[in-house]
Amino acid sequence: MNGLVLYKSRYGATRQYADWIATDLRLPVIDPERIDERLLAASDFLLIGTSVYNGDLLLKTWLRGNTHQLEQKKLFFFIVCAPSPDVSKHGQIIMDNIPGALLRPSTDVFFLPGRWIFSDLSPSDGRALMEKALAEDDPAKKAVLSQDSDAVKKVNIAGVLEAVRSFVP
Ligand SMILES: Cc1cc2nc3c(=O)[nH]c(=O)nc-3n(C[C@H](O)[C@H](O)[C@H](O)COP(=O)(O)O)c2cc1C
Known part of the structure; x- marks a missing residue:
């Protein structure tokens, strides 16, 4: 079976997860916005x-x-x-972003915790995050939004690997 890892990342968190997944499953990693149509057509399963x-x-x-x-x-x-x-918020993110035709019972969706490092963010993303922090009433959530936070760990991909391995014979 042919599989591909396709991803898009702004500051590298998704790229890190994509690289770990692709290495462990020995799959190619491709930029979906530049993918050759024939390669996409020839694949049986995709990690997006x-x-x-x-x-x-x-x-x-x-x-x-x-x-x-x-x-x-x-x-x-x-x-x-x-x-x-x-x-x-996960259900809403799925409904707002993944076309209904792709949300079949066989589709697996995993949420992986990411990171933000303020010195890496563009001025507008840094401002947007600070605005979220200012608007947050919950003190614990406000604290998380106001400082660097990094939850990207290899152990988080375990569920993804297990799902793919149980699908691929
Ligand atoms: C301006 C901004 C807006 C964000 N909005 C959301 C959001 O709506 N929901 C969420 O769960 N995470 C949100 N995040 C967190 C990002 O998804 C997280 O930082 C992720 O690790 C980014 O991955 P990337 O570096 O691969 O782009 C936001 C981050 C920033 C900086």
């Missing part, structure tokens, strides 16, 4: 990694534009989110 910004997946538009090519394939999504993920 993307981070989320203000509720939107970086690959939201790409998923919409390529739904037809993805429809027949086994899909494993790994969505990289806040370092302390808010599980109550």
Whole structure:
């Protein structure tokens, strides 16, 4: 069976997870926005990694534009989110970003905790995060939003690896 790891990352958290997953499963890693159509057509299963910004997946538009090519394939999504993920928002992120035709019972979706390092962020992303912190009432959440936070660890990919290994004969 042919599998590919496709991902989009802004500051490297999703890239790190994609590299760990691809190395452990011995799969190629490809930029979905530059992929050769024939390579995509020849694949049986895809691991699609993307981070989320203000509720939107970086690959939201790409998923919409390529739904037809993805429809027949086994899909494993790994969505990289806040370092302390808010599980109550995961369903909404899925519904808002992944086209319904790709949300079949066979589709697996994993949320992996990410990171933010203020000195790496663009001025607008740094400002957006500070604005979220200012608007947050919960003191614990406010503290997390106001400082560097890094929850990217290799152990977090265990569930993804297990799902893929149980699918691939
Ligand atoms: C401006 C900004 C907005 C964000 N918005 C969300 C969000 O809506 N939901 C969420 O779970 N994480 C959010 N995050 C956290 C990112 O998804 C997280 O930092 C992730 O690790 C980024 O991965 P990347 O470096 O691969 O792009 C946001 C981060 C920033 C800097």
